[in-house]
Each structure stands twice: as structure tokens, then as C-alpha cells.
Amino acid sequence: MRITVHRGTQEVGGSCIEVSTDNSRIILDIGLPLFDRNRQALDSFKIRKMTKEQLRNEGLLPEVPGLYEGAGEPDAILLSHAHMDHTGLLEHCQSQIPVYASSGTSKMMLAGSLFAAQVGLPRELFREVKPESPVTIGDFTITGFPVDHSIYGCLAFLIEAEGQSILYSGDLRSHGRKPGMNRRLIEVLQKKTIDVMLMEGTHFGFPDGNTKNEYELEEEITELVRESKSLVLASFSPQHVDRLVAFIRAAIKTERTFVADVYTAFIMHLLKNEIKLPQPDPNGVVRVYVPDSLRQPSTPRWRAKQVERFEHAEIKLDEIIKSPERYLMVFRSSMLDDFKEGLPPETCCLYSRWHGYLEQSGWDSTRDAIGQVDGTIREVHTSGHMLSTDIVQLVQNINPQTIIPVHTFEPGRFREHFKNVQLLQDGEPFLVEP
Numbered sequence: 001m002r003i004t005v006h007r008g009t010q011e012v013g014g015s016c017i018e019v020s021t022d023n024s025r026i027i028l029d030i031g032l033p034l035f036d037r038n039r040q041a042l043d044s045f046k047i048r049k050m051t052k053e054q055l056r057n058e059g060l061l062p063e064v065p066g067l068y069e070g071a072g073e074p075d076a077i078l079l080s081h082a083h084m085d086h087t088g089l090l091e092h093c094q095s096q097i098p099v100y101a102s103s104g105t106s107k108m109m110l111a112g113s114l115f116a117a118q119v120g121l122p123r124e125l126f127r128e129v130k131p132e133s134p135v136t137i138g139d140f141t142i143t144g145f146p147v148d149h150s151i152y153g154c155l156a157f158l159i160e161a162e163g164q165s166i167l168y169s170g171d172l173r174s175h176g177r178k179p180g181m182n183r184r185l186i187e188v189l190q191k192k193t194i195d196v197m198l199m200e201g202t203h204f205g206f207p208d209g210n211t212k213n214e215y216e217l218e219e220e221i222t223e224l225v226r227e228s229k230s231l232v233l234a235s236f237s238p239q240h241v242d243r244l245v246a247f248i249r250a251a252i253k254t255e256r257t258f259v260a261d262v263y264t265a266f267i268m269h270l271l272k273n274e275i276k277l278p279q280p281d282p283n284g285v286v287r288v289y290v291p292d293s294l295r296q297p298s299t300p301r302w303r304a305k306q307v308e309r310f311e312h313a314e315i316k317l318d319e320i321i322k323s324p325e326r327y328l329m330v331f332r333s334s335m336l337d338d339f340k341e342g343l344p345p346e347t348c349c350l351y352s353r354w355h356g357y358l359e360q361s362g363w364d365s366t367r368d369a370i371g372q373v374d375g376t377i378r379e380v381h382t383s384g385h386m387l388s389t390d391i392v393q394l395v396q397n398i399n400p401q402t403i404i405p406v407h408t409f410e411p412g413r414f415r416e417h418f419k420n421v422q423l424l425q426d427g428e429p430f431l432v433e434p
Contacts, residue, residue: 019140026137033047114302115262148173165193259289280312350378352380403420
């Protein structure tokens with residue numbers, strides 16, 4: 001087998017990896033880049049609006065033969081998870097290429113396409129990868145293993161062909177709500193010889209920062225909610241289902257009503273048969289707030305249908321403002337204009353995302369509005385990526401013959417811990433030795 005990391009040997013995000021034999025080719029992820037060459041965050045909204053040619057001219061489109069046009073297209077695209085830095089360029093790929101992913105990833109991409117201007121996964125292209133159930137694509141036998149990350153439905157891929165095996169970690173961590181996933185991955189793969197491990201190394205280029213696990217973070221959130229005597233706003237991605245669970249549990253433990261927006265409620269609806277989540281109910285612990293932006297005459301019919309789905313559990317803003325201490329409310333900065341008389345006094349906003357987003361201009365108005373009512377913004381977050389010590393432990397347990405670092409700004413850090421590290425440049429082919 002041959003491996004070509006088209007993008008990701010020396011950066012976080014924008015992942016795109018090709019694995020090939022003489023007869024078959026597959027692409028592992030096809031993501032939007034997150035950073036420029038100076039490690040400064042790119043404007044993702046601007047990039048999403050670019051045409052294929054504009055992306056190519058800016059050097060943002062990995063040059064993969066046959067992926068976007070022309071003959072010789074790959075046999076398949078495999079998506080490890082639904083984050084845009086792994087899926088965001090899918091819409092520019094040839095429309096006949098099948099896309100393999102977990103059911104959870106297809107659902108997160110559906111929700112993201114409906115409510116967050118993210119890339120969707122066309123139903124006619126989708127091929128489900130079930131956990132530990134091998135699929136055959138040309139010369140390849142591919143097995144997906146569930147892994148814990150900051151979005152629902154993530155997989156690591158074991159790729160086998162020609163008597164060789166490659167493990168692609170995707171994005172993963174050991175400090176989420178499901179540590180048993182990594183234990184299972186290790187249990188299965190320790191019985192095999194892994195020739196090459198394509199291993200994410202995000203935290204070899206960023207400080208580990210807050211090392212709390214999701215259970216510890218839930219306790220921190222609960223205490224902050226309990227301390228507040230006013231409205232608590234929760235800013236997080238609803239696709240991060242671990243974090244959604246933490247906020248719902250915090251609301252229950254502090255005897256508040258959890259107020260979802262329609263985006264969050266839709267994700268809860270999609271997953272109702274897969275995980276235990278309370279569903280919106282006029283007499284239950286979850287109600288749904290419909291932002292003014294979804295009440296406009298210009299609201300597309302398909303989005304209005306989702307509003308109708310949750311009308312039975314809707315709560316009006318007047319009711320929330322009347323007794324703000326009774327609610328924990330999902331919030332995004334676009335909702336700020338709905339609070340026409342301002343936020344309730346001493347509103348507390350729990351910001352549970354990457355810190356970099358908080359520094360962007362879109363949060364300036366929210367920061368000002370919270371300050372005007374003597375409120376506070378508290379950051380409560382832990383990384384979706386494997387901490388540096390956990391990277392070392394996982395690789396040691398799987399014990400691959402060769403390690404190829406990906407999804408990292410500092411691939412050389414792997415050599416501080418391992419001798420069998422192959423450092424590649426973007427676009428450089430690597431032949432897996434027999």
C-alpha cells in the first residue's frame with residue numbers, strides 16, 4: 001500500500017490522506033483548513049463561500065488526482081467524523097464518489113447543513129460503516145472503530161490490503177465520557193500487527209491546557225449553575241453530545257429547565273433511539289426556544305418544518321425573562337437581538353467552546369451586553385483532542401511498526417518518545433514496506 005498525506009503533515013485541520021494500491025484508491029477525510037502558514041486562524045465563513053477555483057488559487061484545495069474532476073476518481077471517501085476540518089471540502093468532490101461514514105456522522109452532517117451552514121452528506125452517496133463490521137472497497141478491507149471526540153459518531157479506521165494494515169486514528173481523546181472506546185480499540189488491535197499508524201498529534205503543537213475529563217467538567221458546570229441567581233446561558237456546539245449531556249444533567253441537578261434551541265432539539269430528536277436524552281416536553285425538563293430568526297417570512301420551508309416539530313414544547317422569551325433563575329438556556333450570539341430589553345440582571349454565560357472563537361468579533365456585542373447587566377462570562381471547556389501523555393500511551397499500547405504524525409503543527413515531537421517515526425511532507429508518497 002501507498003500513503004500520501006495531501007494535507008495534515010504539519011498542521012491541524014484540513015485533513016486529507018490518500019491510501020492506494022495498484023488497483024484501488026481511497027481518501028481519508030477532505031477538510032477545510034483551520035490555519036494559515038503562520039498558524040493564524042482562517043476565516044472559515046469566508047472560505048466556505050469560495051468556489052473551487054478560488055480555493056485552488058489560494059492553495060486551499062489539496063491536489064488529489066480525479067477527486068474534483070476528470071477521470072480516475074478515487075473509489076471512495078471515508079469520513080472519520082463530521083467536523084468541517086475533516087468534511088468541509090466534500091461538496092467540491094465528484095458527485096459519483098461514494099462516501100463512507102458512521103450513521104452518527106451522517107446525522108451530525110444533516111443537522112449541521114440545516115442549521116449551521118455546514119456541508120451535508122447526500123443520501124445517495126452515503127454508505128454506512130457500522131462499528132467493527134468490515135466493509136470491502138476494491139482491494140481494501142476497512143473496519144471502523146468508535147472513538148471519543150468532541151462530536152458524535154467518530155471512527156478510527158483500520159485499513160487492510162495486500163497483507164498489510166494501516167490504522168488512521170482520526171480525532172480522538174481519552175478524557176471524554178466514553179473511555180471504554182479506547183480500551184476496546186487497544187484490545188482488538190493489540191492482537192494484530194499494525195504496519196503504519198497515522199496518529200493525530202494536536203496536543204504536541206498546543207498546550208494540553210485544562211486536563212479535566214468530561215465528568216469533572218460536568219461537576220464544574222453544575223456548581224456554576226447552582227451559584228447563579230439569574231439566567232444561565234450555555235454556549236456550546238450541540239453536535240458535541242457529551243457536552244450537551246453535561247448541561248442537561250446540570251440543569252436537572254440544579255432543578256432548572258433546560259431550554260434548547262431548535263438546532264439542539266433537532267439533534268436530540270435524531271439521537272433519541274441511540275442515547276438516553278430527555279426529549280422536549282411542555283411538562284418536562286427540556287423546553288424549546290424558537291429564535292426570532294426562524295420566525296421570518298423568508299425562513300425556508302424545510303427549516304420551518306423543524307420549528308413545527310417542537311412547537312408543542314416551545315417556551316417564549318417572556319416566560320424566561322420573568323423567572324430567569326429557573327432556566328439554563330442554549331445560547332448563540334445571533335440570539336442577542338431577541339433580548340430587546342436587554343439580558344436579565346447578572347446573567348451568567350458559560351462558554352464551552354474553543355477559546356479562539358470567543359476572541360472573534362462576533363462575540364463583541366454579547367460581551368458588551370453581559371457587561372451592561374453586571375453579568376459574567378465563564379469559560380468551562382476541555383479539549384476534544386488526546387492530551388500529549390495519552391498520545392504516548394495509546395501508541396505504546398498499539399505498538400505500530402511505523403508512526404506517521406498527522407493533524408499536528410509539531411510532528412517532530414513524536415521523535416521525543418518514539419524511534420519509529422516517519423516524518424512526511426504534504427504530497428510526499430510513502431510506500432508501506434512488506
